[in-house]
Amino acid sequence: MEFTRKKGCRIGIVAAGLLTLTLAGCSDSSSDADDAAGGQASSTPQATTQEPAQATAERPSDAGGATQGGDGSQITLDALTASDIDEANFSGELGCQFSTAQASPLLVAKGNVDSSSAAQGVVKVSGYVERVSAPGGFDGMTGNPTFEGKGKTLHIEVTGEPSGGGESPARPATLTYDRADGAQRTLEGEWQCGP
Template identity: 60%
Template structure:
């Protein structure tokens, strides 16, 4: 009769925990496990209308309202626009694109006092139900979260804007996504 023993594998984490449990003072120290921002579920929304910055180097993501002066200094190509307005109807993102176009939609956000360009593939049509914009050191995700509010040609829809920085920091903003002329 042949006996064989299945290989037992231990993860490095399990070995460290086992060694820590055997070391002096182990009763006093209990390991605390917290997921990194990359492991946290993307759909989990923190309490409140807008979340604070999570992860990264610890500095806050300060997304500010775009002013008429900011917009007049930018030339955004495209026939039609989409915008995201946050609390108090502050314009946080404006993007323009052409209908039925393979050219990207181009937009702007204002972060810590600086107007920064972002772009999303697919032109205007690809922005209607939300979009994934990218720019230097950032990704801005817009998700439509509910049905249109009101009537007319371009009724706003509830949405969520997630600003993600290259260092892993992110911040969620609740508001309205509006697309049209």
């Protein structure tokens, strides 16, 4: 009986020793894993920080090319609402508008035919409706007009033939927005003039 107990004790002692070694081995491994994880944790935020910067640089712009130059802030043109246009209270017989596939319209202007008076227009820059004008009335807007306003110049360049029929078909065009600080952004869209 005593022998069995001693044998059982020996087994118990051996088992306890193995358990201790196993636990010590586990804690050493977990320490190594913690150290490795700690090393990975310090490199993970760097990778995370770098990924969004790369994604931002590679992300296509919402309505055209990215802003170039200036103080580094983006030129953001928002779609004009019906109330924005109504509040502008334009006088003029005929109008033109520039639109992109993402936003319509971005620039709206009106002018009189055969007029030396400037065509009057509006754009919405970063949520604020701002007035612009172009020389030559309506006739001056039908080709490649240049609109000017406080701290900005917008140049429309027609780049192709009308995309549809009717009295006032839209034509492929670019709108280049130049800001007084030297920033510039070019958007591709359509220029449409008529009643």
